Amino acid sequence: QSDDSNQEAQKQSAPEKSETIELSYSVFFPPTHAHSKAAEDWARQVEARTDNAVKINMYPGGTLTGAAECYDGVVSGISDIGMSCFAYTRGRFPVMEAVDLPLGYPDGMTATRVANQFYQQMDPEELKDVKVLYLHAHGPGLLHTKKPVETLADIEGMQIRSTGLSAKMVQALGATPVAMPQGDTYEALQKGVVEGTFAPMETLKGWRQGDVIDYTTNCQEIGYTTTMFAVMNKEKFNQLPEEVRDVINNVSNEWIEVHGQVWDDADKEGLAYTREQGNEIIELSQEQSARWKEAILPVIDDYITDARENGLEGQKSVDLLRSLIEKQN
Amino acid sequence: MFSVIRANRYIARAAAAVNWIAAAAIVLMMLVTTGDVVLRFFRFSIPGAYETIGFLGALAISFSLPYTAAEKGHIAVDFLVPRLPRTARIVIHSINSLVSLALFAIIAWQSLVYGSVLKASNSVSATLEMPIYPFVYGVAAGCILLCPVLVMDLLLRLRGAETQ
Amino acid sequence: MTPTTIGLIGIAALFLLIFSRLPVGYLMAVIGIVGFGTIVSFDAALNLTARDVFSVFSSYNLTVIPLFVFMGQIAFHSGISSRLFDAAYRFVGHIPGGLAIATIGACAGFSAICGSTNATAATMGAATLPEMKRYNYKPELATGVVAAGGSLGILIPPSVVFIVYGILTEQSIGELFVAGLLPGLLLCVLMVASILIWTRMRPDLGPKGEKFTLRQKLASLSGLVETLVIFVLVMGGLFKGIFTPTEAGGIGAFCTLAVALIRRNLSMEGFVQALFETTRITCMILVIVAGATIFSRFMAVTRIPFDIAGWITALDMSPAMIMCLIIGVYFLGGCFIDALALVMLTIPIFYPVILELGYDPIWFGVVIVLVTQIGVITPPVGVNVYVVSGVARDVPLNTIFKGVVPMLIAMIITTLLLIPFPQIALYLPGLL
Numbered sequence A: 001q002s003d004d005s006n007q008e009a010q011k012q013s014a015p016e017k018s019e020t021i022e023l024s025y026s027v028f029f030p031p032t033h034a035h036s037k038a039a040e041d042w043a044r045q046v047e048a049r050t051d052n053a054v055k056i057n058m059y060p061g062g063t064l065t066g067a068a069e070c071y072d073g074v075v076s077g078i079s080d081i082g083m084s085c086f087a088y089t090r091g092r093f094p095v096m097e098a099v100d101l102p103l104g105y106p107d108g109m110t111a112t113r114v115a116n117q118f119y120q121q122m123d124p125e126e127l128k129d130v131k132v133l134y135l136h137a138h139g140p141g142l143l144h145t146k147k148p149v150e151t152l153a154d155i156e157g158m159q160i161r162s163t164g165l166s167a168k169m170v171q172a173l174g175a176t177p178v179a180m181p182q183g184d185t186y187e188a189l190q191k192g193v194v195e196g197t198f199a200p201m202e203t204l205k206g207w208r209q210g211d212v213i214d215y216t217t218n219c220q221e222i223g224y225t226t227t228m229f230a231v232m233n234k235e236k237f238n239q240l241p242e243e244v245r246d247v248i249n250n251v252s253n254e255w256i257e258v259h260g261q262v263w264d265d266a267d268k269e270g271l272a273y274t275r276e277q278g279n280e281i282i283e284l285s286q287e288q289s290a291r292w293k294e295a296i297l298p299v300i301d302d303y304i305t306d307a308r309e310n311g312l313e314g315q316k317s318v319d320l321l322r323s324l325i326e327k328q329n
Numbered sequence B: 001m002f003s004v005i006r007a008n009r010y011i012a013r014a015a016a017a018v019n020w021i022a023a024a025a026i027v028l029m030m031l032v033t034t035g036d037v038v039l040r041f042f043r044f045s046i047p048g049a050y051e052t053i054g055f056l057g058a059l060a061i062s063f064s065l066p067y068t069a070a071e072k073g074h075i076a077v078d079f080l081v082p083r084l085p086r087t088a089r090i091v092i093h094s095i096n097s098l099v100s101l102a103l104f105a106i107i108a109w110q111s112l113v114y115g116s117v118l119k120a121s122n123s124v125s126a127t128l129e130m131p132i133y134p135f136v137y138g139v140a141a142g143c144i145l146l147c148p149v150l151v152m153d154l155l156l157r158l159r160g161a162e163t164q
Numbered sequence C: 001m002t003p004t005t006i007g008l009i010g011i012a013a014l015f016l017l018i019f020s021r022l023p024v025g026y027l028m029a030v031i032g033i034v035g036f037g038t039i040v041s042f043d044a045a046l047n048l049t050a051r052d053v054f055s056v057f058s059s060y061n062l063t064v065i066p067l068f069v070f071m072g073q074i075a076f077h078s079g080i081s082s083r084l085f086d087a088a089y090r091f092v093g094h095i096p097g098g099l100a101i102a103t104i105g106a107c108a109g110f111s112a113i114c115g116s117t118n119a120t121a122a123t124m125g126a127a128t129l130p131e132m133k134r135y136n137y138k139p140e141l142a143t144g145v146v147a148a149g150g151s152l153g154i155l156i157p158p159s160v161v162f163i164v165y166g167i168l169t170e171q172s173i174g175e176l177f178v179a180g181l182l183p184g185l186l187l188c189v190l191m192v193a194s195i196l197i198w199t200r201m202r203p204d205l206g207p208k209g210e211k212f213t214l215r216q217k218l219a220s221l222s223g224l225v226e227t228l229v230i231f232v233l234v235m236g237g238l239f240k241g242i243f244t245p246t247e248a249g250g251i252g253a254f255c256t257l258a259v260a261l262i263r264r265n266l267s268m269e270g271f272v273q274a275l276f277e278t279t280r281i282t283c284m285i286l287v288i289v290a291g292a293t294i295f296s297r298f299m300a301v302t303r304i305p306f307d308i309a310g311w312i313t314a315l316d317m318s319p320a321m322i323m324c325l326i327i328g329v330y331f332l333g334g335c336f337i338d339a340l341a342l343v344m345l346t347i348p349i350f351y352p353v354i355l356e357l358g359y360d361p362i363w364f365g366v367v368i369v370l371v372t373q374i375g376v377i378t379p380p381v382g383v384n385v386y387v388v389s390g391v392a393r394d395v396p397l398n399t400i401f402k403g404v405v406p407m408l409i410a411m412i413i414t415t416l417l418l419i420p421f422p423q424i425a426l427y428l429p430g431l432l
């Protein structure tokens, strides 16, 4: 009863507000990408539920701040809200970095839920300068190549496009990492500058890389992820009226599942697309899978050692992540 | 006695000296890319060649800023101003020098701020995990070294000497 | 004031103040900072400036510029480019404007492999401008040809704009590349026609030379063996995919330097001059790119691109009229905003309209790429013209803009031909 009258009062007071609150949202995904659309849906939902007391202007494709500048851009108020990857600013998020480790994520929904639960439980210092709306993370990063890879011996010495963490994985697997932005990978694969790439299934369709590779090795047991954030300028958030803040919190909570689903759907579409191109999916044998997992362990150990040197409990993070992944399945 | 002309000569010489850092960065870029490709034939690669080349590029541009300005190397539309009377020309040139000075002082100051943010947050490059902030400070250094060139330009304009 | 008003004031300010003789790159940065600061906040604008400057200066993709410029400078200071042009002169010098035509061919060949228009213009400028001058070609013809020829890199694959368009619209990048081939060829032919007509009207632009015997022609090739080897190595390696454009620039510079040193053609002064010219030209180009980036951020927050797109979409007009308006928007937008930023800002809004009107998405991609290519050489933000002006320091900017006009006509005719004859773009992809 009192809730209803509250809403009545709000609706009546809404038209009296002389000015709508305008917010800018910088998204690093290109404008037609499914996550750009999901972010835009989030914005429209917030607008609708606040009776248009808020208006959110979208700036996709890095037109306002680039992928690496997005987070600081939010802190310094270049944009009010921002979505990008933690991995673009290495060293800046030492606790959240753990989520990206090759812990064998089965799918995007799991990775997305785990990332959010991990953040809530750890509440890391490194994210205290913004209001975190929600996080999301892609399905397992797999190996896509021009030549079939079934064993560790096959991958040895291959030139694989990878950056940061996946570059360490490539090295641990005995291949040579070659760094370049996702946008340049198509041409590099087409021309043979690199012989393969580590990426989620989704990139085969989303970035058209299915056109220029022939095989995918399903190494899900060492599937890594890349965690993405939707964050808001803290001061700007705190200045919002309480009911608007509530709407933003509620919609953000709902959008965790939305993005998780988008990642899973995108991976399915990527799989269908690469099959259409006549590309083959290679399943690792049980024996090889175990070997790959073993080969990749130093990457996880390195993280734990580095974290310890920085006064963080890396082992605790990894254990927590492993148990969160297990709980999901 | 303070001579603007002589001071200008010293500063131009200093700008050319700083430009050697930029020149060295370009030669290094050439060597790193060539080395990386040659090693690739033997299935090796220089780790982090990609980010190293980007950082060398930043050094090359930052430390060529003073020299390029001293050489009047930046493109301007030189169409209307030379047809104006002498006083108007001096006024416009002086305003331009002041605006340029303000712009690069701001870029220098903001690059120092940005660099210190990157330093405090331990931001490192993707593959080599090399700190990024020294290169951002490099941009600041280049802009700071550019300022005396712009000041000299302003002083010369005010004395009425046309340096075209 | 609304952001739109501030944006319009910003555009007007850019147009007027460009005549103030403030360097173009500085001016775009200043207007961008002031405009962004007025709309968002000055704190944000200052922050943005430092970030954009660093990300442009340290961009891997832009390092293709210093490396190819260095290669071109060494080729010039060691006399390689003179020998090349002497040979070209013996073959095509008897045609009025023959060397300009040869330069268009060289630009097309270079940009077929190198994705950067700026690098093409800077490299070709350094190598060909002093030589055309030697043969008494007038600066407006020589510089106009290099500025326009350099822009071919956008249409002739590989092209970054095509890749971005393909990803944004989920179209096949391979089909887009193939679709760009015939229009690219047509454009080259029309540019050559432009040169022939122009030199016919004004024979002093590219004076006709003497005729050489076959023996004399062949004799001129003897000094070019190493150059040919470098060319095959660099271009072949790029085409076969052994390395990226930046790496090709590095290897090209290294090999050219090696040849110059072995043949003892390069003095120490020549080397230092080549190196210092390279730093100056690179710095000049990247300062303009950084300025244009900051200005594009300002244009984005004014939301003018979105407003215009929404306004056209809502008009009740025939599909052909709407198409012409859209092309007009890209043409005008290309004058102010960098090609890639423009495509990013507008495609999401225009693309659904195009599909609804029944136009072919591949064809539209080619049209957009052609129109943004025009933007690279039109004032006030005509980066390629500034690049050429930085290389040819004795030529006033308005002379180059004058020289670009006949080439511009060729580009506009190509675009207009694509509207009634979409087959020019769609024929080759149809064969796939």
Ligand code: NA
Residues within 6 Å of the ligand: C111, C112, C113, C114, C115, C116, C152, C153, C154, C155, C156, C157, C158, C159
């Ligand atoms: Na090209």
Ligand code: NA
Residues within 6 Å of the ligand: C334, C335, C336, C374, C375, C376, C377, C378, C379, C380, C381, C382, C383
């Ligand atoms: Na333009």
